[in-house]
């Protein structure tokens with residue numbers, strides 16, 4: 226005796242006309258419609274069905290194990306009872322399905338989240354359990370007397386595709402088990418979460434995501450990148466801002482965010498990728514420099530300096546570094562580190578081989594910094610083995626150019642070019 230008898234019929238109210246909407250947005254909804262469209266002998270009936278469903282001609286839909294039913298109205302208002310039959314799974318098949326569902330941690334959570342994991346459906350199919358109908362599995366019965374799908378049974382299938390999109394348990398009910406029975410079985414076999422219901426899945430199994438590849442439609446074409454970032458809305462509303470809110474700073478932040486989004490989108494669509502600072506997430510201090518590099522108004526610039534603990538001079542140097550090489554260059558400007566072991570040996574070898582003996586400058590090392598003796602020039606080694614040129618200006622070391630793998634190349638850009646000498 227099944228104690229879920231009262232759950233084994235679900236009735237869904239008629240849906241409003243579906244203007245312009247597709248009928249199946251989920252992969253399982255599309256698979257459902259495919260079995261109808263592939264099997265119908267008369268494609269005109271399928272089209273009629275789609276039109277009827279779209280126009281709202283399908284009445285309340287009853288879903289029971291093995292059968293869906295609705296009254297469908299023709300355009301001339303004649304009503305027809307349409308049924309579509311689908312084979313139920315056996316008890317053995319259900320047991321096997323439940324076992325498959327609890328084999329992977331994400332499956333039950335996904336089902337509770339009204340998602341149908343493709344991997345689960347495939348595993349089930351491999352085990353001889355067809356959840357989704359194949360070609361010809363949707364068997365029509367209609368009082369209009371058609372022997373194949375008619376517009377009425379096709380309309381019913383289209384309507385049910387909309388229901389399936391919302392809730393894959395509708396499919397499980399057609400295959401013989403109500404949601405409560407499925408959840409009970411999952412719980413007694415493997416302890417599915419029941420109390421807090423729709424818990425989101427913790428990530429997706431990589432194999433599962435890969436398996437989705439051939440059932441999902443191709444990604445839509447990427448959007449065209451606008452020539453310039455958009456302009457944020459004006460905050461000048463004529464109303465005085467509340468205390469502590471600085472509209473100019475907000476406007477600046479919004480315009481920088483738009484510019485950054487535009488840059489990232491353009492880079493992504495070029496197929497390039499942006500190099501992030503080595504091993505570091507941008508933090509607030511780094512972000513202040515990124516923002517300051519966007520030419521803010523002097524007031525905003527001053528706040529960025531104060532907020533990140535930098536003097537105007539050190540913020541200037543930081544901005545200069547940022548423009549030369551982003552987070553990696555900023556790290557070299559502001560952090561000193563000890564070079565040891567293999568890295569030190571490699572650095573020394575690079576310095577040795579960069580110059581002929583008689584041209585090699587005398588270098589004094591401290592940490593990752595090599596200063597040219599008697600000259601306001603310096604080389605700084607970064608964590609990736611690149612050399613950054615530095616120059617002393619008004620008693621402070623400032624970045625003088627981009628990084629190079631060859632120390633001689635880097636040092637050449639530390640010295641001002643001929644003609645730049647004051």
Ligand SMILES: [Zn+2]
Nearest residue numbers: 367369375377
């Ligand atoms: Zn019919």
